[in-house]
Amino acid sequence: MIRLRDFSIPSPRMMPVIILADTSGSMSQYGKIEALNRAIAEMIKIFADEQDVRAEIHVAVITFGEDRARLHQPLQLAHQIKWIDMEAKGVTPMAAAFELATQILEDKNIIPSRSYHPNLVLISDGHPTNEKGQPSENWKTSLERLLHSERAAKAMRFAMGIGMDADEDTLKAFLTGQHPEIPVFRADETNVQKFFRWVTVSVTSRSRSVNPNTITAIDPDNLDDWEF
C-alpha cells in the first residue's frame, strides 16, 4: 500500500518561546530572582501539560548577568525541560543577550523554517550596561539588528520591567513596531507571576488557534476568561 505519509515529518511545527532574563546582581534583591525562577518553571510546566495544540512549544532562556550573556536553557520541547534555577550576579550586558537571541533565531538548525513565528520575552530590572558594568548605549545597535532580522521581525514580543529602576526606554524599544495593545508590563517581585501568566495565556492561545501565526493581543488585566 502506498503511504505518502512515510515521507512527511511526523511532528507538529515548533512554536519557540525565547526568554531574555536579566540576572544582574540587583535581581538578587527583594526576592526578584526567586520569583522569576518560580514563574518561568511554572510557565514551562503549563506548556508541557498542553495537549490540544497545533504547535509544539519549545522554550529557551538566555540570561544576561555577570559579565556576559549565556544560554541558560537551550531551546527544547517544554515537556523535556528539567528547569535549573538561575543565579543573579554581576552587571547587565543586555546587548550581548540581543546578539545571542539573533543568533538563535537566525539558525535554521535550531529553529526550522517550518516553525511558527516565535515569541520573545524580555525581563529586566535595571539599565543596560556593557560587559564591564559601565552604562552603555550599545544595546541599541544590537536590538536594531535583532528587530531587523527577517525572522525576529515576525516574533510576538513581551517586555517586563521589575521595580522602579527598570529602564522604560529599553523595554519600549524592544516592543517597537508590533501590536500597540501589547504594553510594557510593570511589576514588582510580587506580581512577576502575573506577567508570566499573561505570556503563557498568549502563547497557548496562539498554539491552540486555527492559525498559530496570527497574533492577538490579550489584555494582561483580564486573564480570568482564559483557561490553561
Next chain:
Amino acid sequence: MSPVAQHLEWFGASVRGRLHQHQGCPNQDAWQGISNTSGTAIVVSDGMGSKPNARIGAQMACRAVRDALKPWARAENPPLVTFLRLIHLFWGLYVLPHQEEDSAATCLFAVVVPSGALIIAKLGDGIAAIRDVGGNLEILGEERQGFSNQTTALGIARSTQEWRVITRPCLSPQTAVLLATDGIADDLVSNRIGDFIHTLVTEFGVMPPLQRRHALHRELRNWSTPNHLDDKTLAVLWCKQVEEQSK
C-alpha cells in the same frame, strides 16, 4: 533527444487544508497540467492566505503560465525573462478588477518546450525539485530564510530577479520534476524528497486517472504531520522510458 522521442506525462492533485475547512473557505491553491503545441507543462500556485482574492490569484497564476507560453514558444530564441514578464503581465490582467496585492499567489512551473528544453521556475514558497534516473536530486532555489507562511509571489515581487530558475537541454528519460506548495513542502523529510518523487511516479503515475485522483486526495488528507493546516497541492512531470526508443 528529439522532442518527438520524449514521452512526457504529468498529473497533479490539490486538497483543501484544515484551516480553510475550519474557516469555511475554499481551497486557495491551484494547479494545472498543459499539453499543447506550445509545450508540456505543470503549474502549481498557492494563494496567499491573508489576501482577499488569493483563490482567484492562484487560479490565474496557472492560466497566466499557460497563456504566456503560447506567444513565447512561437518566438525564435526568446529570452526566458520575456516568458516571466509575460506571466506577470497576463496574471495582472486576469486578476482585474482586483488589486494585484489582494490577489498575491506563488507560482511554480515546469515546462518542456517544443525544442525539448526544460525550464523549471519558482516565485515564492513551495518546492520545485528534479530527480534523475540515478536518484540525483536538485532542489530549486535557496531554502527560505523566514518562517512558515511568508513568501514572495505574483502581486508582491517587483522584479523577475526574484524568480529561481533551472534550465536543462531536455527532460531525460526516467527523470521527474516535482512541484508542490508549502503545505507539502514544509513537512517533507529533507533526505527523502527524492524517494517521494520516485514513489509518486512509480506508484501513482501508473494508475488510471480517476483512481490516482482519489488515491492522491486520500493520501494528502491523511498527511502524517500532526495538526497540519495548509492546503496541499502537488504536480509531477516526468519523461517515461519508451521501449521503442532503443530499437
